[in-house]
Amino acid sequence: MSEAGRVPTLLEVHDLEVSFNTEDGVVRAVDGVGLELKSDEVLAVVGESGSGKSVTALTMMGLTRGPNASISGTAHFEGTELIGASDEELRRVRGNRMSMIFQDPMSSLNPVYRVGAQIVEQIRAHRDVSATEARQRAVELLDAVGIPDPGIRVDAYPHELSGGMRQRAMIAMALSLDPSLLIADEPTTALDVTIQAQLIELLRKLNEERDLSIVLITHDIGVVAEIADRVAVMYAGRIVEQGTLDEVFYDPQHPYTWGLLGSLTRIDRPRPDRLPQIPGMPPSLLEPPVGCHFRPRCPHAFDRCQSVPDLNTRLPEAPAHFDRCFLSPEQKRERREVGDGT
Amino acid sequence: MRSQLARFAVRRVLSMVFVLFAVSVLVFLIFNVLPGGDPAVRMAGKAHTETQVEAIREEWGFDEPLYVQYGTMMKKLFTGDMISYFTEVSVTEEIRKGAPRTFALAIGAAIIWMAFAIALGVYSALRAGRISDRVLTVLALIGISMPAFWLGAILSYYLGYKAGIFPNGGYVEFLVSPTEWLWHLILPWFTLSILFIGFYSRVLRSDILETMGEDYVRTARAKGLSERRVMLKHVLRNSLIPIITLWGLDFGAVLGGGAILTETVFNLQGVGQYFADAIGQLDLPPIMAVTMFGAFFIVIFNTVVDIAYAALDPRIRLEGGSKA
Amino acid sequence: MRKALGVPSVMVMALVLALGVAACGSSNGGQAKGGSITISQTSQPDALDPALSYVVEALEPIWVVYTPLLTYRHAEGAAGSEVIPGLATDLPRISNGDKTYTLTLRKGLKYSDGTPVKASDFEHSIKRVLNLESPGSFYFEGIKGASAYLSGGDPDADIPGIQTNDKTGEITINLTAPDASFTNVLAMTFAGLVPGDTPFENMTQDPPPGVGAYMITKSVPNREFVLEKNPRFAAAEIPDVPEAKIKTITTKITPNLIQQTEDVIDNRLDYMQDPPAADLKAEVIERFGPDGTEEQRYEEFSTASTYFFFLNNEIPPFDDPKVREAVNIGLDKTALARLYAGGLAPGCSFLPPGMPGYSEAIDIEDCPWGDPNQQPDVERAKQLIREAGAEGAEVTVWGDTVDPTPKITQAYADQLNQLGFNAEPKIIDGAVYFPTVGNQKTEAQTGFASWYTDFPHPLGFSILVDGATIGPTNNTNLGYIDDKHINDELAALSEEPNLTEVTGRWEELNDYIVDGAYMLPFGHRKLATFVSDEINFDECTVVSPVYQNDYSSFCLKSAE
């Protein structure tokens, strides 16, 4: 695990807000998110579907498109401001210094092109190399991510590969230009449990061997436990808790995190279809609840929760552990024990 | 992978042979067996005499068992000794003569409608939701809602007869005068194309919008490809596949005689008009032959398109079919 | 049905296809004529073979290519109905109780390819008519041995009734019974001579040589055929059969009537076989008619045709003469003329204009049912119908799908309703129309019919009213008219070989048929000559009452 503090900051996000204009009103998908990522670090962003974690990641990649989106805040990456950057600036960063892989490797690869061709395309979009060289590089990459017979698979169409192979190919493609940051958006969700474990192992290896920083977006707490250095928990567009893996896992501060962890599944067990059972539904982002977004579902809510709690460090012993809950640390500890039953 | 394609081609060809056979049986049933009348009388057409009807009955073997009749029909169709009882002219010969005109109409129109459909579809998709998109949408729907024969008649009346901009109807051989050839075909091409432009641009628009939401397009952007490349290589390339399939089907249909109305309205005297003229005379042999050859043509053409399509979209080879 | 369908159906098809478009052919616009003209027809002629050609599109060219032993004078009006010697030296000698016809072939005749004409070619030509089951074979079945030849099936068998002598050129024809119209039959184009080695098949794609002003040098079915001046014809020196004045006549088959019309207007075509499209007729008349604003190029002429509704004399309501009279009185004939775009001359006469026996008086001003060009006396008609107790009678009005017949049928049904009937139009396909209404079991009450003659002899019209022809199926006497006087008179007249002597009796018979209201005639079709301004309209457009526009009369202004 890396030691925070001595290493330079690779990515800094502040006050990121993303909202979408729809016919029914404004959907605030991301509401004041701040993140920090050091070189070589693995940050897990955890949350339910619709919590805004994917939008956050896509926004950093400049992929939150559409005339109905409005974005504010800052996201600094390797000296470049990503928010408000021109298409061309973004394009130069994307796939080059910062790559992304997605949930469904089948649909994320273009079905009509050979895998190798898709890797070559990315390399040649950023480097002036010959097609042969690029292809050679593609074979190496496929080999590096553990695809057997890379010389043959390079000419395979995506549908000719298994799900795990495809995700490996996606990773190979993402690594093709030696980026410093990989954003992995639910990279294992669509895969079998055994394949999941292999892929997580691969990501960890890459993180260690290649000095690759990773933002891992997932709703799978088990995966987080395997690989993350730090964890950010998102709920309804906001980060509700952030800290090191140990801090968040062993001393969770937000009632929502309690719920998440309450049904922590182990990676070697079958994954439940749904996220941990927390009573109630996630709120509509069109008309989010006033104050703390979790309030309607929170068994511990009280008057103060009508206003929005800041994301603050509330534990003197853990200055990098932030949360958004008005309960005092003592109250939290007390109620967590009861609610948790552990 | 090559052998996969080859296997697919063989499978496709075998099914084509079956469909061809079935098509011929259907045509046979329509013309020889459909209950309600005497096939010999139908075949004789207008102004027939008893002796003619008898001769036709004899010639086509309408008293024989059905399989013999079927054999006779197929033999007459493919040896070219089928004649129209109205003009006493060989039907296959007439079709052969009309074919270049029909092809000129169909090929030109197919290029036009594809070019316009792609241009308008892409434009519309990129402007989705804006005024220009809405206007195009309405125009496309009007295009889809217009009967070709009516549109053709109105166009040639206003642009041909009244304004005198275009010749209103007729065909000039390309070798006689390429410019006149072009000039005479412009209105027919557009008349035939309007429906397809409307339909294809709508299909393409929604395909593009759908494709733009596809994960692999997001991947392509995430790879740092230029927007232009994303649109061309990923969005358009993939969105074009469905309309190319459609195009194959429709182009085949138009080549195979589906442009009857346009040909008739503009008096191009191709296969379609031959067919239409035969309707006026109730001259069944040409109708039978054009129907049969048209369907054959389409089936064969579609097979070719399917195989070409499988080469284009590797997923198809496994699924084994591509009809839209 | 024979010729009944010929002219109108073809014209009508043209209308069906005339889709409001026009003017191709600017490609041939600029080219110099040099004694050549380009003309158009709407559809491929039934055949370009004298043994088979029957519709007027075919007969106009065939008449000037294949001259029979006898032919018609190339003249307008009554003169044009006169039978004159063609390849024969004289009119036939008729002997043996009007059953033997003797003719002699002119000496030294040659076909357009140079083959000498032999007397035996006549027998071969007639054999082809019979053997090919030509629509004309009916006319020659009266020749002795013709029926046996027909049923024998051997094309090379002899017809005993035709004897020829190639040396003397003498041709003798024996009939089984007298046939008053046989001279006319010999003048039909079916009897046009072709060489003795012409095959027994339809020669449309490679028409045989003939003796005539023109020869067919190219024939591409459904596209075009070309007539060229026959260089050997001048040598034949046949009196009153003129030579060609134009070197080449190219006939294009152009389905679109409007396009043809515009092309003639703009001089891209020199002549159109059909009358101008209804849609452009007003313009054509206004500009090129007799009182037109420009030099005359257009003229209408009546044909020897009668358009009528048959009235079934055997079943109600038209079995009652009073009801038949009522509809004759009440029918608005001018209304129907409008449906033909003015191409119909309203009339009451059974026999058509130009036919011996026709009188304009009974057709128009002395028409017993009122002047056909005036509004009918509907009230009187209604009253008669009421008196006959036929008010509200259900009437099915039959018509075929050949344009404009559906419109005529609907207009007629509507008029019957105005007169107090309860009429419904029933429109069935042209392919089955005549077999259906001609079947006694159908009990068709009334319906559309038209009749053209094949030659200017009133006998051609007799089968429409002859009670002797009535049978269970395929009736031509669609009204089942079975009147003793008519039957007797027709029987007598059919044995009179010299028409000029009995013209008066035909006229009386016509009056009798009209007065009896056996059928409901409403007019006679008008056709038209319309040419480009290259053609000398005043002097060179002869309209034959038999074959209509005479191609051998066409000449160019520039050639003078």
Place this chain on the structure above:
Amino acid sequence: MTASRDEEILGSPGTEFSLDAPAELAHDPAERPGLGPWRLTARRLRRNKMALAFGVVFIALVAACLAAPLWADNVAHTSAEENHLSDTIVLDGKTTNVVDLLGKPIGPTWGGEFFLGADGNGRDIMVRLLYGGRNSLLVGISAALGTILMGLVLGLLAGYSRGPVDSVISRAMDVLWAFPVILLGVAIGTVLAVQGLELGPLTLESDSLLIPILIISVIYIPYLARPVRGQVLAIREREFIEAARAQGMGSARIVFTEVLPNVASTLVVFLPLMIANAILLEAALSFLGAGIQPPNPSWGTMIAEGVERIISAPHLAIVPGAMLVLTVLSLNVFGEGVRDALDPRARVRIEH
């Protein structure tokens, strides 16, 4: 595998109003689960003002055609069959022939009588337009319903039974599909136009309206049967069918209670677009002489008559054609709206 909802808002540019705006709304996060699919559809459709407007136009057209006698009796004072060949009317103080001596009918008078002019027989075009519309609509709607019925039965049968039944039906569909609709329509139409049809006890005269209805509905069967079959094949594999089978439900019951509701949306999407296609095909067949036979008026036969006289009386072709286009357009716009609201990916292949 469904992507999370927030992802799907992305990359779909434009949720402003457009004809197919509902395609995007399909994933509107505001749409709470719990609304039934039909209510959801109705809700989306209600927002598509353009589609609704054209739906109303179509209903108005149908109503106008149904009300034809009202116009005929009270305004035009004539019937669809009544000829006025020799009549005159007074226009701007001048007496004018309804049909002139050369057969040219008058154009629109914009008055009660001959509001849209007369046809070659001197009949009131407005009146014939309304009565003809009845036939066109009757044929179009009946044929569409016929197609849906037959296509549904065949599609269900093929998809549900699979095996040899499926093979036979699917091949038959391939064969029908191979013909351009117009060729097949004309081929059957002309054969039947001669002598009608006798099928067992059923005898159809050649001028019966049932003939075009039958022809059109048969020709379009594959256009419905194919997608239905595909859907049924997919539905068959779903859990709830397994569950139903496990409960001991019979095949017929499963088809009716489980499968049918799931293909219903396809049928609903298909119906308006199919009616539009059927009306167009009827017009084309009638134009060629193989559809509705005279004396029955229909827009197709009226256009066919009008095209012959387009130079001297263009209104004869323009009026029924415009009416046809308006009707078909209203169906198409409304149909697209329904499709977008219900199933944005459904696609009806168009050919006419």
